Amino acid sequence: MAAVNYSTLAGDVLAAVGGEDNVAGVVHCATRLRFTLRDRSRADKDAVTALPGVITVVENGGQFQVVVGNNVSKVYAGLPTSLTESDRVAGSGDRGAQKVGILSRIIDVVSAIFAPVLGVLAATGILKGLLIILSTTGVLPATSTTYQVLFATADAFFAFLPMLLAVTSARKFGANVFTAMAVAGALIYTNLVNVTWVVNGERVPLTMLEYLRAGNPVDFLGIPVLLQTYTSSVVPIILAVWLLSYVERLANRVIHESVRSFITPLISLVVVVPVTLLTIGPAGTWVSALMADLMTGAYQFSPIVLGILMGGLWQVLVIFGVHWGIVPLFINNIANTGFDYMKSAAFPAVLAQAGAALGVSLRLREKKTKALGFSATLAAVFGVTEPAIYGITLPRKRAFLVAGISGAIGGAIVGAAGVKVFSTGAPGLLTLPIGIDPSGDPANIIWLIVGTVIAFVLSAIGTYFFGFSSADLAKDRAAAAAEHTAIEDAPAAAAGSLTVVSPARGEIVALSEVPDQAFASGAMGQGFAVRPTDGTFVAPLAGTVVVAQGHAYGIKSPEGAELLVHVGIDTVGLDGVPFTPRVAVGDVVAVGAPLVDVDLDAIRAAGLDAITPVVVINSTDFGAFEVNGLGSTAAGAPAFVAKQVS
Numbered sequence: 067m068a069a070v071n072y073s074t075l076a077g078d079v080l081a082a083v084g085g086e087d088n089v090a091g092v093v094h095c096a097t098r099l100r101f102t103l104r105d106r107s108r109a110d111k112d113a114v115t116a117l118p119g120v121i122t123v124v125e126n127g128g129q130f131q132v133v134v135g136n137n138v139s140k141v142y143a144g145l146p147t148s149l150t151e152s153d154r155v156a157g158s159g160d161r162g163a164q165k166v167g168i169l170s171r172i173i174d175v176v177s178a179i180f181a182p183v184l185g186v187l188a189a190t191g192i193l194k195g196l197l198i199i200l201s202t203t204g205v206l207p208a209t210s211t212t213y214q215v216l217f218a219t220a221d222a223f224f225a226f227l228p229m230l231l232a233v234t235s236a237r238k239f240g241a242n243v244f245t246a247m248a249v250a251g252a253l254i255y256t257n258l259v260n261v262t263w264v265v266n267g268e269r270v271p272l273t274m275l276e277y278l279r280a281g282n283p284v285d286f287l288g289i290p291v292l293l294q295t296y297t298s299s300v301v302p303i304i305l306a307v308w309l310l311s312y313v314e315r316l317a318n319r320v321i322h323e324s325v326r327s328f329i330t331p332l333i334s335l336v337v338v339v340p341v342t343l344l345t346i347g348p349a350g351t352w353v354s355a356l357m358a359d360l361m362t363g364a365y366q367f368s369p370i371v372l373g374i375l376m377g378g379l380w381q382v383l384v385i386f387g388v389h390w391g392i393v394p395l396f397i398n399n400i401a402n403t404g405f406d407y408m409k410s411a412a413f414p415a416v417l418a419q420a421g422a423a424l425g426v427s428l429r430l431r432e433k434k435t436k437a438l439g440f441s442a443t444l445a446a447v448f449g450v451t452e453p454a455i456y457g458i459t460l461p462r463k464r465a466f467l468v469a470g471i472s473g474a475i476g477g478a479i480v481g482a483a484g485v486k487v488f489s490t491g492a493p494g495l496l497t498l499p500i501g502i503d504p505s506g507d508p509a510n511i512i513w514l515i516v517g518t519v520i521a522f523v524l525s526a527i528g529t530y531f532f533g534f535s536s537a538d539l540a541k542d543r544a545a546a547a548a549e550h551t552a553i554e555d556a557p558a559a560a561a562g563s564l565t566v567v568s569p570a571r572g573e574i575v576a577l578s579e580v581p582d583q584a585f586a587s588g589a590m591g592q593g594f595a596v597r598p599t600d601g602t603f604v605a606p607l608a609g610t611v612v613v614a615q616g617h618a619y620g621i622k623s624p625e626g627a628e629l630l631v632h633v634g635i636d637t638v639g640l641d642g643v644p645f646t647p648r649v650a651v652g653d654v655v656a657v658g659a660p661l662v663d664v665d666l667d668a669i670r671a672a673g674l675d676a677i678t679p680v681v682v683i684n685s686t687d688f689g690a691f692e693v694n695g696l697g698s699t700a701a702g703a704p705a706f707v708a709k710q711v712s
Contacts (some may be wrong), residue, residue: 072137075119076144079132082117084108092149094142098584100638101130122589124582133584179234179304186223186230193220194489195499202506224400224489228253228296228303235307241314245331246307252339253296253303286340300398305349306342313337369407369481376411377477377521378470381419381455396490405486410501410514413493414476414521420446421522422469423454425529426462431546434659438650449494461646461663465533469525476521483513564627566606566706567657568699569680570598575696577679582635585679590630593681594693594706598633601664604701605655606631606680614651616642619661620683628683633662634669634676644668658702680706 080086083101088109091102103109109130115123119141124131134141197217200206206213223230228250236246260271265282274284275295283290296302317330399406420443427439435458442454459466489500501514534542568574573596580586580595605621607629613620617637621629633645644665649655669676693706 072119072140073144075117075134076141078117079114079120079141080145082110082113083130083132086146086149089149092142092145094138098124098138099132099134099142101132103130106130122584122587124584131584133590175238179231179238182234183230190220190223190489195497195502198502198504198506199499202502225258225297226254227397228299231300231303232307235304236310239308239311241307241311242331242334245314245334246310248331248335249306249310249338249342250303252335253299253306253342256343257295257297286344289344302342302346305346306338309341309346310334310338369484370478371481372408373411373477373479373481374474375477376408377414377418377480377517378474380412380415380473381451381466381470396487400488400490405488406490407481407484407486409487409490409493410480410485411473411477411517413498413501413514413518414480415470415473416446416449416451416493417518417522418469418473418476418525419451419454419459421472421525422465422529422533423458425468425526425533426458426465428526429530429534430542432542433546434648434653434655435542438648438653441650447495449492449497459529459533462534462538464535464538465529468528468533472521472525472528475524476517479517479520480514483509483517485510485514485517487514564607564623564625564682564707565704566593566629566680566682567604567702568596568705569603569606569631569661569701570596570678571600571602571701572596572598572699573697574693574699574705575677576693577681580635580677580679581675582679585632585681588685590679591681591683591685593629593679595677595679596699596705597677598664598666600701601666602701603631603633603661603664603678605649605657605659605661606705608655608657611649611651611653611655614647614649614653616645616647616662619649621655626684626687630679630681630683631661632679632681633664634674634678636674637669637676640669640672640674 079099080089083089083103084105085108088104089101090104093100101109111123111125111130114120114132119134119137121133124133193216197206197213197220201208201213206216208214208217229247232246232250233243235241236243256274258273260273262269262271263282265272313334314330317333318326321329321333396406396409399408423439423443423446427436427443430436430439439458442458445451446454455466459469485501486503487500488502488504498511498515498518501511503510575595575597577588577593577595578586584590585595607621607623607627609621609623609627609629611619612622612628613630615638617633617640619631619633621631623629637644646663648660648662655661664676666676699705
């Protein structure tokens with residue numbers, strides 16, 4: 067069979083479901099593209115099913131689900147970014163219209179606007195820090211043209227930040243991206259571009275802002291314009307694009323489609339830019355300044371308390387996604403004052419998680435956990451704490467608590483020393499240079515490093531000695547013992563056959579009993595299903611983990627079998643809440659090794675079925691299939707045999 071071109075397949079699927087304008091949202095889980103369609107009648111189910119690379123189509127929960135298999139992420143990547151990156155992307159748990167609290171809405175908007183630019187924001191911040199090091203040490207004088215070119219490279223991002231936020235804001239609010247950029251350009255133009263003015267009978271080149279500050283009136287249709295500095299600003303452009311989205315929608319309703327492509331932008335610019343300069347811009351700038359003043363006031367009230375709160379609670383905010391409500395404050399403070407106090411304490415918080423993950427790795431015996439802990443430590447050192455939090459510290463509650471206390475201590479040190487950061491970026495080893503004071507004073511970066519290192523060391527030592535309950539240690543000993551005997555106790559397989567064990571204790575049933583057509587029909591592959599009575603799931607065969615998505619796990623065996631374990635039906639909509647993964651993509655697992663811990667009660671409370679299909683996706687590579695027997699089973703008991711085609 068010819069290899070599937072996933073980009074082509076993505077386009078074919080999109081066309082068959084009615085085109086881009088018929089898609090209200092699309093996400094993917096372990097094996098499926100999950101479309102939310104505007105008009106179901108426009109989708110041709112038979113045409114989608116017939117596409118090479120598509121296993122089947124399932125309609126459930128208001129979603130048009132295209133089952134692709136383990137390569138679903140490649141097909142998803144081939145879809146237009148307007149679908150996969152915009153606000154029209156439905157959440158994985160989207161069941162239709164849902165009431166969302168105001169705080170959740172704010173966090174959703176903020177994360178959608180700022181998340182896409184944080185990587186480049188960090189890169190330019192690091193570059194600025196490195197340039198300070200090079201200039202203060204005399205390696206690269208600030209007067210050299212090489213320095214100036216590199217500085218322009220780093221500083222341009224901040225100067226033109228409104229242009230970048232215009233793009234992400236337009237995607238979030240559903241406005242035309244290029245019109246939004248034109249609005250941002252108009253705001254920046256007033257600060258950067260010289261215009262020839264007649265002042266006292268002389269022609270003088272000044273920016274509009276300089277002209278106003280020189281005491282000359284600027285008005286629009288007789289209404290005074292209160293110009294502000296919009297370079298590096300955050301709030302004004304977000305508010306302007308929000309207004310733009312409404313103006314565009316209103317204009318599109320009354321403008322004929324034959325001239326809509328240029329009349330709507332014309333009306334939008336003529337309305338939005340003046341309104342922004344007259345009202346939204348000054349108001350947004352005032353809000354920005356107010357937020358900066360409030361943060362400065364909180365620091366002046368008690369820098370130590372502020373450091374303790376940030377260092378101790380930052381990772382808690384990350385878990386609940388609330389940190390997205392604070393990230394713009396960091397950026398706003400730097401844009402308004404050139405520095406920020408609050409973000410400094412986030413460095414100890416992040417490295418404390420790295421230290422806790424290291425402490426877990428050093429103390430526990432189970433090889434799988436030790437390896438996961440070391441990899442999570444490395445990731446957290448460079449600012450990515452999710453593997454450490456969700457895979458290592460949070461499941462062992464004491465370890466997470468020790469990390470929080472250590473982060474608070476490091477934050478107190480940073481706060482007491484008055485440490486600032488002068489740019490932004492995810493706190494971690496590579497972004498430490500953003501703490502280098504442009505004035506050349508080394509004390510700031512020294513105290514930032516001291517507070518961060520102390521948090522890391524305290525967390526590692528504290529977790530090693532105090533980060534485990536007796537139940538945690540007992541579970542580790544049992545897992546280590548099971549790991550040691552897993553290969554020896556694995557069921558012997560006949561020559562040329564593949565034996566699959568049950569992933570959980572419960573009842574083995576035929577695939578036909580699974581309430582999902584893709585599994586029940588055998589379209590996903592041959593296998594069996596388990597009605598679990600215990601939430602501890604283990605690997606049904608030895609191999610490499612190729613999919614790890616909380617509710618679904620794919621394992622590729624040395625014999626070439628591609629096995630999928632799908633815990634529950636439609637459990638992707640639970641956003642991973644009931645699942646505590648014990649493996650990650652790339653891990654090598656033995657038969658019976660811990661795979662995931664599942665809160666079965668949470669699945670049932672959500673009204674979902676916890677039945678777990680276990681299928682060999684590439685069943686065509688095997689001949690006869692035989693289920694050992696239906697009925698009660700234990701985790702790790704032989705359940706299924708597939709004889710390989712010779």
